[in-house]
Amino acid sequence: QSALTQPASVSGSPGQSITISCAGTSSDVGGYNYVSWYQQHPGKAPKLMIYDVSNRPSGVSNRFSGSKSGNTASLTISGLQAEDEADYYCSSYTSSSTLFGGGTKLTVL
Amino acid sequence: EVQLVESGGGLVQPGGSLRLSCAASGFTFSSYWMHWVRQAPGKGLVWVSRINSDGSSTSYADSVKGRFTISRDNAKNTLYLQMNSLRAEDTAVYYCARNTRLMDVWGQGTTVTVSS
Numbered sequence: 001q002s003a004l005t006q007p008a009s010v011s012g013s014p015g016q017s018i019t020i021s022c023a024g025t026s027s028d029v030g031g032y033n034y035v036s037w038y039q040q041h042p043g044k045a046p047k048l049m050i051y052d053v054s055n056r057p058s059g060v061s062n063r064f065s066g067s068k069s070g071n072t073a074s075l076t077i078s079g080l081q082a083e084d085e086a087d088y089y090c091s092s093y094t095s096s097s098t099l100f101g102g103g104t105k106l107t108v109l
Numbered sequence: 110e111v112q113l114v115e116s117g118g119g120l121v122q123p124g125g126s127l128r129l130s131c132a133a134s135g136f137t138f139s140s141y142w143m144h145w146v147r148q149a150p151g152k153g154l155v156w157v158s159r160i161n162s163d164g165s166s167t168s169y170a171d172s173v174k175g176r177f178t179i180s181r182d183n184a185k186n187t188l189y190l191q192m193n194s195l196r197a198e199d200t201a202v203y204y205c206a207r208n209t210r211l212m213d214v215w216g217q218g219t220t221v222t223v224s225s
Contacts, residue, residue: 051213093209097168099156101153
């Protein structure tokens, strides 16, 4: 049960696009199309942003998109806005457990 | 309104026990898998445990296996986490969350502090 690997931090200017990677193995990210992404602002509960690799829940901006290639999933945020500044976590379901990444702090410059 | 409300957190000595509860409302609780996820101060999210909709199947993170037990009472729309042999490293905010391969509804969290 190793955690998925995310960069500790990323940054971008308003209006730009950024991508956060989430590296796993063939036993988790690569083996299932069940990667999800969560946004967490300080002191708040996490919020689901992407599920099943690339699906957006109702109410989530279409500026957020997800993809996967092999054992690595990615979250892309386009048209960065100040309110996007938060921590982002990837997660992968497996038949025996659920894994989270270590989290990525997004700073909007 | 779909809602999850955790309770039961507090200060406990190392080696002690605590039972967390998560009260669900606004949806058919018995139809959903449920999870416990924790977050140590200043750290990231860590999955703790999950249980299927009827309570017949459970899974645990290696770090809590043998010490924590997840259960549910579908008649009371409530999820539980029995935590025994608590350690300092179990100190965290504990969240309950809904669903199987994703977590689409989260509670506000309850804080567990393990300290002498």
